[in-house]
Amino acid sequence: xxxxxxxxxxxxxxxxxxxxxxxxxxxxxxxxxxxxxxxxxxxxxxxxxxxxxxxxxxxxxxxxxxxxxxxxxxxxxxxxxxxxxxxxxxxxxxxxxxxxxxxxxxxxxxxxxxxxxxxxxxxxxxxxxxxxxxxxxxxxxxxxxxxxxxxxxxxxxxxxxxxxxxxxxxxxxxxxxxxxxxxxxxxxxxxxxxxxxxxxxxxxxxxxxxxxxxxxxxxxxxxxxxxxxx
Numbered sequence: 001x002x003x004x005x006x007x008x009x010x011x012x013x014x015x016x017x018x019x020x021x022x023x024x025x026x027x028x029x030x031x032x033x034x035x036x037x038x039x040x041x042x043x044x045x046x047x048x049x050x051x052x053x054x055x056x057x058x059x060x061x062x063x064x065x066x067x068x069x070x071x072x073x074x075x076x077x078x079x080x081x082x083x084x085x086x087x088x089x090x091x092x093x094x095x096x097x098x099x100x101x102x103x104x105x106x107x108x109x110x111x112x113x114x115x116x117x118x119x120x121x122x123x124x125x126x127x128x129x130x131x132x133x134x135x136x137x138x139x140x141x142x143x144x145x146x147x148x149x150x151x152x153x154x155x156x157x158x159x160x161x162x163x164x165x166x167x168x169x170x171x172x173x174x175x176x177x178x179x180x181x182x183x184x185x186x187x188x189x190x191x192x193x194x195x196x197x198x199x200x201x202x203x204x205x206x207x208x209x210x211x212x213x214x215x216x217x218x219x220x221x222x223x224x225x226x227x228x229x230x
Contacts, residue, residue, distance in 0.1 A: 006052060008059045017048075020153050025051060027058070028152065029066035029221045035059065038153040065221045074109045075225050078102070080120070081127075082174030087112075095119045117226055124148055124171035128178065132166060135182040139205055141189045152224065155216070156181045158188035169223040173215070180212035 004015040014034040019041050020026070026038040039048060052059065077084045083100055090096060090103040095115060097103075104112045125148060132146050145163030149156075158164045164185045170178055183206040191198035203209055 008056055008063070013059070013063065015052075018153075022153055026153050027062045027221075028224055029062050032063055032066045035062055036152075062221060065219070074112060078116075078225055079172030079219065079222055080123075081171070082177070087116075113226060120171050120226075121148070121168045124166075124168035128166050128168070128170055131175075131178055132164065132182045132186075135179065135186055135205075139183070139186050141186045143186070143189060152227065155220075156185040158185040158192075160189070160192070172223045173219075176208040177212045177215050180206050180208050 002017045004017060006013055006015050012033070016030065016034065016036045018036065018038050020038040021041065022038060023040050025040070025043075028036045030036050043051075074087055077086045079085070080097070080102060081099075085097075085100050085102045088101050088103050089106045091106065092103075093105050095102060095104055102116070104116065107115075128148065129146050136142055136146075143158065143163035144161060147163065147165050148168045149165035151157070151165075151167055155167045155170060156164060166181060166185070170181060173181075180202075184202055187198055187201045187205070191201060199209075206212075
């Protein structure tokens with residue numbers, strides 16, 4: 001991974017660059033002065049610099065959604081089941097859901113963070129995979145397997161031989177976003193590209209494509225707050 005010092009509207013920031021197999025440029029806020037960017041394998045330095053120069057507003061928008069906490073402190077809230085849940089504590093060894101709160105055991109943040117990740121990953125397995133299976137039956141499109149992923153560069157992936165994997169962090173997203181991601185990946189079975197026929201099939205099976213894209217653009221980076229350096 002390379003690191004690039006850059007200036008956005010006169011504001012110095014750090015950009016962490018990582019090559020990925022994805023064709024799209026993917027941004028994630030790390031802090032209020034640093035961004036992680038996944039770039040396609042063949043994107044040149046000049047092309048990257050041109051993209052950065054032409055997307056200053058996008059960079060500022062991503063920075064504005066950076067984790068709100070400072071090093072060693074937990075965030076004020078995280079997304080769970082489509083709602084922002086405040087993080088509090090209670091006198092018990094388990095995590096309790098008291099919407100709109102998540103109550104954590106009284107431990108230091110690193111221990112709470114690790115336990116919260118395990119909790120959310122388990123809830124993701126219980127919620128995301130059955131929903132994907134329901135859409136699979138509805139569309140009569142059956143992947144080779146269904147599982148979760150810990151990817152930082154995509155929400156879902158579909159491969160003919162290994163099946164569909166959904167990012168566990170989608171446990172924070174609303175149902176209509178999860179439905180869109182499930183349908184999107186299932187539609188890659190007959191159409192492995194992003195051709196007009198692929199999008200026609202996606203839009204035929206979910207009315208929420210545009211709304212889901214907007215939600216992910218606005219809140220997607222917040223689903224990674226538990227991964228941010230503390």
